[in-house]
Amino acid sequence: MKYLPVNNEVFTYNRKNFVSRLKPCSIAIFNANDEFPRNGDQTFIYKQNPDFFYLTGIDQEQSVLILYPDCPNPLYREVLFLRQTNEHIAIWEGHKYTKEEARTASGIDNIYWLNDFDAILHTIINYAEHIYINTNENDRYSHTVPYRDIRLLDTLRTKYPLHKYERSALIMRDLRVVKSPIEIDLTKKACEITRDAFVRVLKFVKPGITEYEIEAEITHEFLRQRATGHAYSPIIASGKNAIVLHYIDNNQVCKDGDVVLFDFGAEYANYNADMSRSIPVSRRFTKRQRNVYDAVLRVMRAATKMIVAGAVLNEYQDEVGKIMTDELIGLGLLDKHDVAKQDPKMPLYKKYFMHGTSHHLGLDVHDFASRYKAFEVGNILTCEPGIYIAEEGLGIRIENDVLITANGNIDLMEDIPVEAEHIEEIMNS
Structure with missing residues (x-):
């Protein structure tokens, strides 16, 4: 791993919280993510299952966690199984x-090699009444290929x-969805790396530069600061490309x-930043661009104030x-008389602002959370309004990451340039 070691207190704390919610006489099994083939002799870069990492801090394939707090044999109440290395693996794959x-x-x-998993599980599972399996229930996801946990469920x-x-x-x-202090610090680190990449880009962009050259500058800064890489495929959308919400x-x-229009974020120790900014290629906004930009910024600031404990996503x-x-x-862009007559279920603003304003952020960029539960202290949410004017070939989005605390909220990206004057100043310095 490129990132520095993470204090294991956070994973111990997470496991303690998880087992406290199990039914009596329960065993829970968590699998690391699958590896996916890229070609005949290579897999894609490995990405750990976020739930598995949340409970273990282990960033390696072919790993399994068993949590069985009521196990009659104390040795197996908390067990981690790992792929056993050998000389061949060390030579071809590394440490x-x-x-x-x-x-x-x-x-x-209690750490064992993976080839002991079946035997150990069989000696204890018959003493359990409930078996907890970790299915992916993020409502933004629908699987078509059975993953490790589903395959294990079929076997069991x-x-x-x-x-x-x-x-x-x-x-x-x-x-x-409720972040501990260590998780918040890791997210802040991802935000800091993202900030430095953005400032680097502000000094780099000029007419004639390609979008992929900008992406290369961002990637350079991410890796230089120990980020795993991009939290998601970066959006570097110039001109009319900004009208395509997921242009990559x-x-x-x-x-x-x-x-x-930029939408990118660093991933650090599997925790993610998510930032959007919009900047002028010529290093000065036109009057129209500036008016649209300032309108989006006002919406973002007003929306940020509403990200507090007790708020409900749909109402917000x-x-x-x-x-x-x-x-x-x-x-x-809209006429107030047309707005007065609009169908409330199909508000007219959605022609120019068609996506949601906020989503939870954490180990997943769109983090695992209920869209129906009120915001809580410890939540981190994005705030990302935008205006997209197809007929003008202009798209503006501004996005920061916001932490809810007992005393209000904290903008984790408040030190990233966002005012139009500040952006122009850096670009022309």
């Missing part, structure tokens, strides 16, 4: 965790058909007079929509 390294990373004392149901099977996801959805081709020339989005509607009227 793998030793048992001692895994203890240090995870805080788990065949071997142990009379056990009661439970869903770990119900617990994980409540736990992961990044292959066009940035032209004089255009605005470039409706209020942001009202603010955006006023701004769109001021820009001449």
Whole structure:
């Protein structure tokens, strides 16, 4: 791993919280993510299952965690299984965790090699009544290929058909959304790296630069500061490309007079930043670009104030929509008389602002959370309003990451340039 070691207290704390919510006489099993083939002799860069990392801190494939707090044999109440390395693996793939390294990373004392998993599981699982399996229940995801946990569930149901099977996801959805101090610090680190990459880009962009050259500058800064890489495929969208919300081709020339919409974030120790900015290629906004930019910024600042404990996502989005509607009227994009007659279920502002304002952020960029549960202290949410004017080839989005605390909220990106004057000043320095 490129990132520095993470204090294992956070993983010990997470496991303690998880097992406290299990039914009596329960065993929970968590798998590392699958490896996916890229070609005949290579896999894609490995990305750990976020739930598995949340509970273990282990960033390695072919790993399994068992949590069984009521196990009659104390040795197996908390067990981590790892792929055993050998000379061949060391030569072709490099270093793998030793048992001692895994203890240090995870805080788990009982470490075994993966080839012991079936035998150990069989000696203890019949003493359990409930078996918790970790299915992916993020409502933005729909799987078409059975992953490791699903395959394990099929196997266990065949071997142990009379056990009661439970869903770990119900617990994980409540736990992961509330960030501990160490998780907040890791997110702040990702935000700091993202800030430095953005400032680097501000000094780099000029007419004639390509979108992929800008992406290269961002990637350079991320890796230079120990980030794992990009939290998601970066959006470097100049001119009319900014109208495409998930534009990732990044292959066009940035032209004089255009605005470039950025949406990128660093991943550090599996925790993510998510930032959007829009800057003028010519290093000065035109009057129209500036008016649209300032309108988006006003919406973002108003929306940020509403990200507090007790707010409900749908109600919050409706209020942001009202603010955006006023701004769109001021820009001449909507008519107030048409707005007065609009269908409330299909508000007119969605023609120019068609996505949500906020989502939870953490180990997943769109973090695992309930869209129906009120915001809580410890939540980190994005705030990302935008205005997209297809007929003008202009798209503006501004996005920061916001932490909810007991005393209000904290903008984790408040030190990243956002005022138009500040952006122009850096670009022309």
